[in-house]
């Protein structure tokens with residue numbers, strides 16, 4: 146099998162490297178020459194555990210090659226994957242499909258053999274059908290089967306998610322397309338991975354419905370956590386107990402400062418817009434989007450209340466700024482809402498993140514970026530955990546209490562238990578749980 150991967154962004158690179166690991170001959174193509182040169186030398190442009198080693202293995206085995214020349218990539222390909230970006234369109238929240246359609250046109254123009262053209266990018270329902278129209282119009286002489294194969298990769302565990310998925314979704318309407326996709330994913334047969342075959346529209350909607358539902362779970366538990374705080378209940382126990390109900394499931398019930406990242410915010414918004422256009426508004430997802438926006442801002446109110454409504458002149462040491470651990474991705478990170486709001490209220494910020502600081506500096510200004518946890522916490526009025534990086538899970542509280550002005554830990558990821566915090570000199574503020582103070 147030979148495969149061309151259009152786009153070496155996050156999804157294209159992970160998928161390409163993983164298919165190459167399966168023994169498929171993958172040529173990944175991108176217009177960004179610098180990126181291609183780096184990748185040819187085995188250097189990856191993003192932070193993703195295990196990916197650089199996988200790319201290097203692919204290069205060594207000869208199964209993975211990179212080029213900026215589309216015709217070279219398409220030569221002898223059995224399948225062509227489109228994995229270009231679909232950012233939120235400025236102004237209206239719709240997914241911007243211009244890169245996807247441009248890629249489809251260019252592929253069709255440059256092909257000289259029949260292929261299966263697979264969309265991996267997250268695209269609204271109906272896009273595959275439009276791609277089919279584009280390629281049929283452009284190349285009536287050539288048989289190009291169109292398929293949809295959405296990805297469900299989480300940043301930070303993308304390789305594991307690709308290699309051990311809960312399911313693979315394939316929207317395909319010809320036997321040839323189904324056969325090519327089945328063949329590509331054959332190595333997953335050993336794990337008995339279910340492949341769900343559907344039509345194009347269903348596969349496209351599955352991706353949005355999955356992300357919409359997961360975002361709903363998070364927004365739901367975040368709101369429940371406010372009720373816990375107001376009533377004396379404990380959100381960790383609520384999550385655990387409702388998660389034990391198999392109909393609900395334990396995952397994605399972890400309380401936090403609001404979901405972020407490259408997918409949930411963009412995809413929930415695009416789903417809302419698509420549904421509105423189809424005249425069947427998704428009121429639940431609309432509420433989830435609004436709830437998550439409000440969530441991020443309410444985190445600032447919570448901090449302000451701890452300082453009796455006046456944050457002027459306070460210094461806070463921030464631990465973690467990325468939208469989640471094991472990534473340097475800052476897209477839609479809650480920190481991008483929370484930190485500027487704190488600054489507006491007169492807070493001076495010091496911060497440390499194990500991987501995200503270079504990226505964060507593009508979006509956040511007037512922050513003292515520090516080299517480690519303890520430099521970030523020196524002389525601060527409070528420590529604020531925004532991302533649950535492993536290295537924040539075993540803080541040296543003794544040392545912290547010596548270097549901080551006040552022993553106050555605000556943890557918006559609930560990474561410590563109340564019992565362990567009671568043994569420290571810290572006032573511990575977490576989400577949806579009781580306050581720990583020196584008195585209790």
Ligand code: UDX
Nearest residue numbers: 296297298299300397398399401404405406408468469
């Ligand atoms: C997500 C989907 O999980 C993946 O299937 C899809 O393909 C892309 O979007 P990702 O954005 O990488 O993946 O991260 P994920 O682990 O899903 O977390 C998304 C956001 O939700 C993060 O900000 C995270 O902190 C937050 N989250 C997640 C919670 O607040 N609570 C949870 O229980 C889970």
